[in-house]
Amino acid sequence: xxxxxxxxxxxxxxxxxxxxxxxxxxxxxxxxxxxxxxxxxxxxxxxxxxxxxxxxxxxxxxxxxxxxxxxxxxxxxxxxxxxxxxxxxxxxxxxxxxxxxxxxxxxxxxxxxxxxxxxxxxxxxxxxxxxxxxxxxxxxxxxxxxxxxxxxxxxxxxxxxxxxxxxxxxxxxxxxxxxxxxxxxxxxxxxxxxxxxxxxxxxxxxxxxxxxxxxxxxxxxxxxxxxxxxxxxxxxxxxxxxxxxxxxxxxxxxxxxxxxxxxxxxxxxxxxxxxxxx
Amino acid sequence: xxxxxxxxxxxxxxxxxxxxxxxxxxxxxxxxxxxxxxxxxxxxxxxxxxxxxxxxxxxxxxxxxxxxxxxxxxxxxxxxxxxxxxxxxxxxxxxxxxxxxxxxxxxxxxxxxxxxxxxxxxxxxxxxxxxxxxxxxxxxxxxxxxxxxxxxxxxxxxxxxxxxxxxxxxxxxxxxxxxxxxxxxxxxxxxxxxxxxxxxxxxxxxxxxxxxxxxxxxxxxxxxxxxxxxxxxxxxxxxxxxxxxxxxxxxxxxxxxxxxxxxxxxxxxxxxxxxxxx
DNA sequence: GCGACTTTGTGCCTACGTTCACAAGCGGCT
DNA sequence: AGCCGCTTGTGAACGTAGGCACAAAGTCGC
Numbered sequence: 001x002x003x004x005x006x007x008x009x010x011x012x013x014x015x016x017x018x019x020x021x022x023x024x025x026x027x028x029x030x031x032x033x034x035x036x037x038x039x040x041x042x043x044x045x046x047x048x049x050x051x052x053x054x055x056x057x058x059x060x061x062x063x064x065x066x067x068x069x070x071x072x073x074x075x076x077x078x079x080x081x082x083x084x085x086x087x088x089x090x091x092x093x094x095x096x097x098x099x100x101x102x103x104x105x106x107x108x109x110x111x112x113x114x115x116x117x118x119x120x121x122x123x124x125x126x127x128x129x130x131x132x133x134x135x136x137x138x139x140x141x142x143x144x145x146x147x148x149x150x151x152x153x154x155x156x157x158x159x160x161x162x163x164x165x166x167x168x169x170x171x172x173x174x175x176x177x178x179x180x181x182x183x184x185x186x187x188x189x190x191x192x193x194x195x196x197x198x199x200x201x202x203x204x205x206x207x208x209x210x211x212x213x214x215x216x217x218x219x220x221x222x223x224x225x226x227x228x229x230x231x232x233x234x235x236x237x238x239x240x241x242x243x244x245x246x247x248x249x250x251x252x253x254x255x256x257x258x259x260x261x262x263x264x265x266x267x268x269x270x271x272x273x274x275x276x277x278x
Numbered sequence: 279x280x281x282x283x284x285x286x287x288x289x290x291x292x293x294x295x296x297x298x299x300x301x302x303x304x305x306x307x308x309x310x311x312x313x314x315x316x317x318x319x320x321x322x323x324x325x326x327x328x329x330x331x332x333x334x335x336x337x338x339x340x341x342x343x344x345x346x347x348x349x350x351x352x353x354x355x356x357x358x359x360x361x362x363x364x365x366x367x368x369x370x371x372x373x374x375x376x377x378x379x380x381x382x383x384x385x386x387x388x389x390x391x392x393x394x395x396x397x398x399x400x401x402x403x404x405x406x407x408x409x410x411x412x413x414x415x416x417x418x419x420x421x422x423x424x425x426x427x428x429x430x431x432x433x434x435x436x437x438x439x440x441x442x443x444x445x446x447x448x449x450x451x452x453x454x455x456x457x458x459x460x461x462x463x464x465x466x467x468x469x470x471x472x473x474x475x476x477x478x479x480x481x482x483x484x485x486x487x488x489x490x491x492x493x494x495x496x497x498x499x500x501x502x503x504x505x506x507x508x509x510x511x512x513x514x515x516x517x518x519x520x521x522x523x524x525x526x527x528x529x530x531x532x533x534x535x536x537x538x539x540x541x542x543x544x545x546x547x548x549x550x551x552x553x554x555x556x
Numbered sequence: 557g558c559g560a561c562t563t564t565g566t567g568c569c570t571a572c573g574t575t576c577a578c579a580a581g582c583g584g585c586t
Numbered sequence: 587a588g589c590c591g592c593t594t595g596t597g598a599a600c601g602t603a604g605g606c607a608c609a610a611a612g613t614c615g616c
Contacts, residue, residue, distance in 0.1 A: 048523075049602075049603065050520070051602095051603070051604095052603090053519075053520050053523050054516055054520055056519075057513075057515065057516040057519040057520065058500065058513075058516060060519070061498055061515065061516075062500070075562090075563065075564090076563075076564070076565095077563085082500065083500055084500040084502075086604085086605070087563095088566095088604080088605055088606065088607090089603090089604065089605070091563090091564065091565065091566085092565080092566075092603095092604080092605090094564090094565090095564090095565055095566070099564080099565065101563080101564050101565080102563085102564075102611090102612065102613085103562075103563050103564045103565080103610070103611045103612045103613085104561075104562045104563050104564075104611070104612045104613050104614085105562080105563070105564085105612070105613070106562095106563070106564085107564090119523065119526070120519045120520075120522050120523045120526065121522040121523055121525055121526025121527075121529070122519065122522060124526075126518070126521075126522050126525060128518070134417070135413070135416050135417030135420050135421075136414075136417040138413050138416075138417070139412070139413030139414040139416070139417050140514075142413050143413075143514060150515070150518070150519075150522075151515075151518050151522070189525050190518060190521050190522070190525070213524075213525070213528065214521035214522075214524055214525055215521075216517050216518065216521060220339060222336065222340070222360065222361055222362040224362075230521060230524045232517050232520060232521060234512055234514075234517060235335075235336075236418075236421060236512075237335065237339065237428070237429075238332055238335040238336060238339075239494050239510050239512060240404070240406070240428070240429050240468060240494065241331075241334075241335040241338070241398045241400065241428075242328070242331050242332055242335065242398075242510060243404075243468050243492035243493075243494060243508060243510060244398050244399040244400060244404050244428075244429070244468070244492075245326075245331050245397065245398045245399055246491075246492055246508045247399055247404060247467050247468070247491070247492055248397070248398065248399025248402075249399075250491065251399070327572075327573065329572095329573065329574095330573090353592090353593065353594090354593075354594070354595095355593085364574085364575075365593095366574080366575055366576070366577090367573090367574065367575075369593090369594065369595065369596085370573095370574080370575090370595085370596080372594090372595090373594090373595055373596070377594080377595065379593075379594050379595080380581090380582065380583085380593085380594080381580070381581045381582050381583090381592080381593050381594040381595080382581070382582045382583055382584090382591080382592045382593050382594075383582070383583070383592080383593070383594085384592095384593070384594085385594090
């Protein structure tokens with residue numbers, strides 16, 4: 001067979017490549033025909049689509065903002081508008097976590113927040129370890145409380161001897177060789193990789209060794225991990241390239257075609273009053 | 279009661295909310311009888327699924343690595359393994375951009391790189407402006423050349439008077455009020471928002487005013503933009519929450535149920551050779 | 557207490573993305 | 587030269603996600 005297979009990417013048999021769009025819902029062998037219409041409470045968050053989970057996180061943020069402004073209840077129409085999705089999708093997303101709305105009225109902000117937090121596992125804190133204390137690592141370490149509470153950064157790692165022990169955002173930096181020990185001690189559940197690409201896989205391996213099963217990877221590398229580990233990647237270059245693709249598409253698409261509703265020529269692409277509202 | 283999200287959420291009629299998973303293929307008004315009898319055949323070549331575009335960017339990076347190691351040709355099997363996808367998907371993705379492989383042999387690395395760059399619009403440089411020079415902004419400004427060349431950061435903005443004129447990563451910081459002028463002068467095509475959430479929408483508005491049609495948003499806010507503008511968002515909190523969801527699912531899923539094939543404690547991550555082959 | 561109105565929750569249908577499987581095409585071997 | 591085996595490119599099957607539209611269910615007004 002092909003000459004592939006020796007030592008490279010495939011050299012690690014027990015691992016599976018990690019893609020961002022990994023399966024989230026357990027394979028779920030197509031249940032014996034959806035014959036279980038009983039939307040009982042018993043049927044846990046069994047099959048929430050990944051895309052829905054991502055949106056739930058957005059809803060949660062919007063809801064938190066509403067709570068701060070003392071909004072007590074909200075309709076799917078309002079919430080969906082604020083979250084940038086259509087209302088049917090929002091209702092379906094919410095239906096995945098249960099029925100907490102009141103027909104004819106809407107949803108109670110407080111209740112919805114609690115339920116989304118429950119489903120997202122935010123009721124118990126998740127310790128985060130950041131590896132690679134460069135520019136990005138610094139930014140992440142200081143990000144601190146995120147949108148309120150939730151993900152305390154409890155460990156920082158780097159290889160630079162000069163950084164050892166130096167506190168960043170209140171946490172002293174440890175050497176990456178200590179990842180297993182420190183992560184275990186601090187019960188880290190989520191590892192964030194912000195190292196240069198060359199070091200990413202090695203760091204990832206150490207995190208996995210330490211028992212970390214969820215990794216957020218900022219390094220532009222495709223990590224190889226055991227299939228029990230969940231990896232999400234945030235890839236700057238990819239994001240920019242996707243945008244670049246759109247620019248390109250626009251460039252050799254719009255000019256010839258009149259379809260564009262607004263004059264795109266370098267002028268104000270904005271219809272009136274795009275100015276800051278506030 | 280349902281006091282609606284007054285000022286903030288619902289106040290901007292002429293805008294469309296931007297979601298990450300935006301439509302990439304032309305909107306295609308398919309539904310609603312409309313006056314367009316032709317379903318669309320000519321628009322053919324331009325229908326690359328967004329997901330495929332994201333993967334193409336990954337392939338490009340992998341291919342660049344291969345070129346550096348003097349690999350001249352590669353099969354779909356090898357490339358897909360290195361990119362973490364299955365080979366059929368890879369071939370289909372490549373087929374969207376044309377037929378550049380040789381049956382029985384594989385793809386020429388050089389050719390593939392050129393073609394992907396062409397499709398992603400990387401042949402012409404895209405000027406990037408970064409707004410919000412905090413920790414993250416610094417990191418972005420210094421990120422510089424990304425995976426080789428491609429996206430020169432040519433403008434930086436902030437509101438902090440102390441930063442005005444201070445060079446970060448070689449570029450002096452300007453005031454956000456100058457966004458329209460500076461962006462126009464430097465032909466910025468991509469704007470990156472790395473400001474605190476409260477400032478994000480205002481900054482976004484200014485970028486749009488300046489004619490920027492592609493925005494990468496790091497602020498945890500749902501931006502409202504005209505539909506001609508493409509927004510992608512990178513949301514740390516959402517990513518962490520998605521991972522948290524996985525942790526939670528695992529916690530009340532695995533213990534009771536078997537599911538876990540391997541003992542998770544101290545997995546064998548086999549930290550051997552992280553190296554990739556030549 | 558009852559009807560009308562409002563908004564949720566969801567079944568169904570469409571579209572999209574992924575995977576499979578195989579014919580077509582190409583190079584190498586004999 | 588002609589056959590053989592390998593790998594691409596893609597049509598079709600499959601599964602998932604999105605959106606519409608409506609019945610269910612609750613509130614408010616009278």
